[in-house]
Amino acid sequence: xxxxxxxxxxxxxxxxxxxxxxxxxxxxxxxxxxxxxxxxxxxxxxxxxxxxxxxxxxxxxxxxxxxxxxxxxxxxxxxxxxxxxxxxxxxxxxxxxxxxxxxxxxxxxxxxxxxxxxxxxxxxxxxxxxxxxxxxxxxxxxxxxxxxxxxxxxxxxxxxxxxxxxxxxxxxxxxxxxxxxxxxxxxxxxxxxxxxxxxxxxxxxxxxxxxxxxxxxxxxxxxxxxxxxxxxxxxxxxxxxxxxxxxxxxxxxxxxxxxxxxxxxxxxxxxxxxxxxxxxxxxxxxxxxxxxxxxxxxxxxxxxxxxxxxxxxxxxxxxxxxxxxxxxxxxxxxxxxxxxxxxxxxxxxxxxxxxxxxxxxxxxxxxxxxxxxxxxxxxxxxxxxxxxxxxxxxxxxxxxxxxxxx
Amino acid sequence: xxxxxxxxxxxxxxxxxxxxxxxxxxxxxxxxxxxxxxxxxxxxxxxxxxxxxxxxxxxxxxxxxxxxxxxxxxxxxxxxxxxxxxxxxxxxxxxxxxxxxxxxxxxxxxxxxxxxxxxxxxxxxxxxxxxxxxxxxxxxxxxxxxxxxxxxxxxxxxxxxxxxxxxxxxxxxxxxxxxxxxxxxxxxxxxxxxxxxxxxxxxxxxxxxxxxxxxxxxxxxxxxxxxxxxxxxxxxxxxxxxxxxxxxxxxxxxxxxxxxxxxxxxxxxxxxxxxxxxxxxxxxxxxxxxxxxxxxxxxxxxxxxxxxxxxxxxxxxxxxxxxxxxxxxxxxxxxxxxxxxxxxxxxxxxxxxxxxxxxxxxxxxxxxxxxxxxxxxxxxxxxxxxxxxxxxxxxxxxxxxxxxxxxxx
Numbered sequence: 069x070x071x072x073x074x075x076x077x078x079x080x081x082x083x084x085x086x087x088x089x090x091x092x093x094x095x096x097x098x099x100x101x102x103x104x105x106x107x108x109x110x111x112x113x114x115x116x117x118x119x120x121x122x123x124x125x126x127x128x129x130x131x132x133x134x135x136x137x138x139x140x141x142x143x144x145x146x147x148x149x150x151x152x153x154x155x156x157x158x159x160x161x162x163x164x165x166x167x168x169x170x171x172x173x174x175x176x177x178x179x180x181x182x183x184x185x186x187x188x189x190x191x192x193x194x195x196x197x198x199x200x201x202x203x204x205x206x207x208x209x210x211x212x213x214x215x216x217x218x219x220x221x222x223x224x225x226x227x228x229x230x231x232x233x234x235x236x237x238x239x240x241x242x243x244x245x246x247x248x249x250x251x252x253x254x255x256x257x258x259x260x261x262x263x264x265x266x267x268x269x270x271x272x273x274x275x276x277x278x279x280x281x282x283x284x285x286x287x288x289x290x291x292x293x294x295x296x297x298x299x300x301x302x303x304x305x306x307x308x309x310x311x312x313x314x315x316x317x318x319x320x321x322x323x324x325x326x327x328x329x330x331x332x333x334x335x336x337x338x339x340x341x342x343x344x345x346x347x348x349x350x351x352x353x354x355x356x357x358x359x360x361x362x363x364x365x366x367x368x369x370x371x372x373x374x375x376x377x378x379x380x381x382x383x384x385x386x387x388x389x390x391x392x393x394x395x396x397x398x399x400x401x402x403x404x405x406x407x408x409x410x411x412x413x414x415x416x417x418x419x420x421x422x423x424x425x426x427x428x429x430x431x432x433x434x435x436x437x438x439x440x441x442x443x444x445x446x447x448x449x450x451x452x453x454x455x456x457x458x459x460x461x462x463x464x465x466x467x468x469x470x471x472x473x474x
Numbered sequence: 475x476x477x478x479x480x481x482x483x484x485x486x487x488x489x490x491x492x493x494x495x496x497x498x499x500x501x502x503x504x505x506x507x508x509x510x511x512x513x514x515x516x517x518x519x520x521x522x523x524x525x526x527x528x529x530x531x532x533x534x535x536x537x538x539x540x541x542x543x544x545x546x547x548x549x550x551x552x553x554x555x556x557x558x559x560x561x562x563x564x565x566x567x568x569x570x571x572x573x574x575x576x577x578x579x580x581x582x583x584x585x586x587x588x589x590x591x592x593x594x595x596x597x598x599x600x601x602x603x604x605x606x607x608x609x610x611x612x613x614x615x616x617x618x619x620x621x622x623x624x625x626x627x628x629x630x631x632x633x634x635x636x637x638x639x640x641x642x643x644x645x646x647x648x649x650x651x652x653x654x655x656x657x658x659x660x661x662x663x664x665x666x667x668x669x670x671x672x673x674x675x676x677x678x679x680x681x682x683x684x685x686x687x688x689x690x691x692x693x694x695x696x697x698x699x700x701x702x703x704x705x706x707x708x709x710x711x712x713x714x715x716x717x718x719x720x721x722x723x724x725x726x727x728x729x730x731x732x733x734x735x736x737x738x739x740x741x742x743x744x745x746x747x748x749x750x751x752x753x754x755x756x757x758x759x760x761x762x763x764x765x766x767x768x769x770x771x772x773x774x775x776x777x778x779x780x781x782x783x784x785x786x787x788x789x790x791x792x793x794x795x796x797x798x799x800x801x802x803x804x805x806x807x808x809x810x811x812x813x814x815x816x817x818x819x820x821x822x823x824x825x826x827x828x829x830x831x832x833x834x835x836x837x838x839x840x841x842x843x844x845x846x847x848x849x850x851x852x853x854x855x856x857x858x859x860x861x862x863x864x865x866x867x868x869x870x871x872x873x874x875x876x877x878x879x880x881x882x883x
Contacts (some may be wrong), residue, residue, distance in 0.1 A: 072653050072656045081737070085680070093649065097653050115735055117682075117690060118681060118682060118684055118685035119688070120688045121688070121691075122690045122691045128680075128850070130687075130688045133679045133681075133684075133688075143583070170803075199823060200848065202848075203826045203827045204633050204822055204823045208803055209739075209808065210808050211555060211726055212809070217810040217812045217813060218811070219814055220818055223813065224635045226635075227632070231715065231718050232718065232812065233624075233715070233718075234717070234812075235620075235634055236620050236624040237679065237682075242677055243642070248847065249493050250496075250645060250648045250792060250846075251499065251855060253649055253656065254475040254499040254500070255849065257656060258476070261478070264851065266851055267850040267851070268847050268849050269848040269850075272844070274827070274845065275846065275880065277829075278846055279641050279844050280610055281529075281723075281843045282519050282530040284818060284841075285533045285835065285841075286507065286529045286815070288841050288842070289526075289527075289835055292521075294635070295635070299633055300635075301612070302518040303520075303524075308612075309621065309632070311630060318602060319754070321616075321631055322730060323633075327610055352731040373485045374878055383608075389607070389608040390608075391616045393622040393630075394615065394619055394621070394622055394683075395686070396685040398688055399676070400683075400684075400861040402672075404605075404617075404670075405672065408673055423687035424684070425673075425677065425683070426673075427575075428674050429649070429669045429673075430599075430666075430668040431654055431665055432665045432666040432667075434657050440806065461805060
């Protein structure tokens with residue numbers, strides 16, 4: 069069956085994570101995505117772990133691989149007029165352009181939406197940045213850790229008795245592209261019906277705050293300022309992450325919780341602690357929250373003599389939420405993710421094989437598919453210029469000679 | 475943009491956000507609840523220590539209309555199934571067994587209405603060995619990857635203090651549903667969109683979940699900086715405690731990035747410190763782009779780096795969060811004030827960008843995040859109505875939807 073986005077042509081000028089993940093999702097469902105980058109200013113994700121065999125190298129990053137699988141790749145020096153000409157030609161070919169340059173940069177190159185839409189009025193362009201294309205913070209530079217600071221996440225992760233620790237990695241890089249993708253798909257649907265193009269401006273800070281909407285509203289309602297609370301929950305108790313037996317020299321942990329009073333009783337019984345299950349001062353969640361230190365101590369004593377996997381199975385068998393804290397080794401071995409085909413092995417021109425995540429949602433009739441590994445630098449220069457843009461061989465040779473395709 | 479689409483929303487707190495996104499983009503989203511109300515109506519945070527309104531509901535059910543039906547009666551279920559036949563998209567996060575008992579599951583509804591895009595959001599997936607696992611946000615966070623690498627020294631891995639896992643899944647569900655809607659334009663047929671929160675979270679780990687698979691033998695890189703390894707300058711591989719600094723009225727996030735890609739940011743930081751007389755000329759003269767090699771060569775010692783950090787720390791302590799933010803823009807620094815909810819509410823930037831919508835929550839006018847994106851040339855995504863009271867639009871929606879013919883793709 070035809071893939072749902074088979075007719076969609078995408079020019080991807082974005083880099084690092086927040087932008088490239090958008091085109092990755094479109095490619096999974098059939099869009100033809102041309103990723104443009106430059107070896108003159110190597111895209112940050114290519115410099116980031118994890119690396120094949122642990123060796124740093126611009127063709128070794130699994131992060132880059134995961135964000136760009138399924139795309140065609142070409143290298144263009146945008147500092148040259150000829151290079152910008154190629155981008156203009158691709159923008160005429162494309163239905164969608166995704167870019168994540170600093171706000172204003174595309175205009176300096178004469179590649180802003182107004183300019184590109186002149187030749188292609190139904191073009192949809194999506195610009196993603198830290199704080200958006202307008203407003204007093206538009207000039208903000210940075211990665212997703214800056215976004216995580218201004219959106220409130222840095223302050224909302226950490227132990228109560230320690231400094232805030234912030235979320236793992238550039239958190240708004242994980243949120244921004246999801247909201248961007250939904251908005252972009254809505255624009256594609258709108259264009260299908262009306263032929264109208266749109267310029268979409270997504271700000272990582274705003275996307276991040278959106279995921280904290282309840283906390284923002286709470287502040288607006290009665291002045292409550294959300295605080296970090298370690299692993300504790302506002303309602304459930306117990307609720308935490310507990311040490312288990314080390315495996316292969318690595319620390320192991322299990323996450324577990326009791327969502328109601330009955331689950332607490334089953335948890336305590338599974339621990340062989342009928343005494344705790346029967347205690348009158350632990351019957352309600354409110355009582356248990358008040359004695360959370362005691363509970364954490366008793367649970368940790370039980371888990372620390374067991375394997376994380378065994379605790380997970382023992383508690384799930386009695387309907388108590390629990391899961392080992394999954395390492396990257398667990399992730400590729402996870403039977404549920406395997407059932408979903410989520411870990412995808414692909415041939416790779418340099419590594420023989422590479423591994424990426426599969427599409428994040430399974431469509432029953434037109435499933436997503438990762439058709440190829442992310443491109444090596446300049447892998448598809450010839451194909452894009454000859455087959456997509458129809459440049460004659462002499463022109464391509466001249467571009468190579470002039471150092472434009474780097 | 476989605477004004478032509480109808481969404482029947484059968485979610486609890488795990489999937490509530492999905493319909494909100496579709497509604498913000500223009501769709502007519504109807505939250506269908508049992509007469510006892512959706513579980514999301516009591517999802518934390520709740521005001522007045524648990525007795526007041528749920529801020530989760532008030533924000534993520536905004537823009538929807540509300541229908542309440544007796545979903546344990548034949549009449550109520552008949553009406554629910556009829557509404558599903560008039561919808562383009564059904565979205566649910568309710569348990570499979572509950573849906574099957576009532577004939578509201580994907581197989582039953584799609585057999586009757588082949589045009590339907592049926593989106594299911596669950597912790598692990600609609601089928602598979604863990605499909606029946608008991609779940610909560612923390613457990614999914616553990617299973618999906620972002621928990622394990624996130625440790626503060628010797629303590630156990632740490633989650634974000636407020637639930638996030640199902641928000642990622644719900645946003646993915648909205649995208650998956652729209653891809654199926656786009657596919658339907660060619661085929662006339664809907665399909666099932668099966669969203670697993672566990673699988674959604676892989677992309678919230680900076681691909682760290684793939685470390686083992688590609689043979690990266692140092693998956694702990696996020697805890698122990700590996701000299702010369704991460705030259706991206708993003709700071710993603712640097713321990714968090716090295717990136718937090720005190721300022722006069724709070725804290726600052728700042729990574730002293732080095733290496734070719736981002737060392738220039740730190741050069742600008744030290745140029746600024748020098749102009750303010752806050753650092754010695756010796757340290758201000760370093761080029762952070764080449765610092766990794768100089769450290770490796772032993773030209774720059776740990777004591778030197780401590781001195782540099784002390785200069786930065788001493789200077790930042792004299793500044794307010796607002797001054798740091800202004801300086802970050804003026805000098806183009808990777809340096810940022812750490813905001814709390816009060817700071818966010820007061821942001822002039824967000825106000826100028828029309829980010830907020832004002833809604834009534836229990837008689838109080840409250841601003842909530844609204845503009846998920848700004849879209850040129852037409853109606854903006856955003857909030858047009860507050861979250862529905864229980865059954866507020868039952869009569870209105872039954873009249874609206876059931877008097878029209880079934881959707882034909």
